[in-house]
């Protein structure tokens with residue numbers, strides 16, 4: 001295919017820069033402990049200094065891949081597909097998610113919400129970032145809010161973000177991995193004092209799985 005054609009298909013969400021795919025256990029949030037197939041889409045310009053997957057940022061380093069291929073492969077592994085990145089909402093998620101739903105698969109997304117919400121989702125994990133706040137309807141549509149805590153100021157940010165989500169949205173505080181020993185006690189104390197919040201850990205990192 002010529003480059004222009006590929007770029008056009010990526011624009012339409014018919015092809016996506018695929019970084020990696022893997023069958024694992026959802027490590028974080030409400031569905032932690034549940035087997036799922038992860039599809040990691042390249043491209044993100046949010047720029048979190050502690051991001052644990054910086055290799056995802058530059059979309060040009062990840063091959064544009066037809067969604068039909070992604071879907072056919074994913075269906076072999078699990079009935080639950082977690083789309084992550086990078087920032088999946090950089091791209092139009094409608095074609096991918098419609099195709100996954102047509103196969104009877106459950107669609108979950110991990111997103112910062114920094115770009116317009118596209119796609120048909122069974123579960124939306126919104127993890128807002130201070131440097132590029134969520135936009136539009138994602139606050140109302142989020143099933144879980146997962147705020148990463150790097151320092152104590154992030155608890156104030158978490159409360160501000162919790163004001164914006166729907167009343168049934170489940171609220172999580174997750175330690176930033178590199179400072180987990182320092183911030184986990186803060187989170188534990190905060191959750192006991194403010195029990196509308198729950199703790200989320202990156203359990204896959206403790207299990208040594210992807």
Ligand SMILES: C[S@@+](CC[C@H](N)C(=O)[O-])C[C@H]1O[C@@H](n2cnc3c(N)ncnc32)[C@H](O)[C@@H]1O
Pocket residue numbers: 044050051052053084085086087088110111112113126127146148174175176177178202
């Ligand atoms: C790599 S991001 C990709 C999806 C999307 N860009 C986002 O940030 O939600 C997947 C999840 O990992 C979280 N995360 C990334 N780096 C982390 C770190 N160092 N410690 C804890 N959580 C982290 C993000 O906040 C997000 O909830």
Ligand SMILES: Nc1nc2[nH]cc(C(=O)O)c2c(=O)[nH]1
Pocket residue numbers: 024025026027028084085110204209210
């Ligand atoms: N096991 C596992 N669970 C996860 N939950 C969210 C992840 C992500 O990077 O989006 C992730 C991940 O990378 N691995």
Ligand code: SF4
Pocket residue numbers: 044045046047048051052053054056085086087112129
């Ligand atoms: S928004 Fe997500 S992928 Fe992008 S830098 Fe932040 S944690 Fe990493």
Ligand SMILES: [Mg+2]
Pocket residue numbers: 052053
């Ligand atoms: Mg991860």
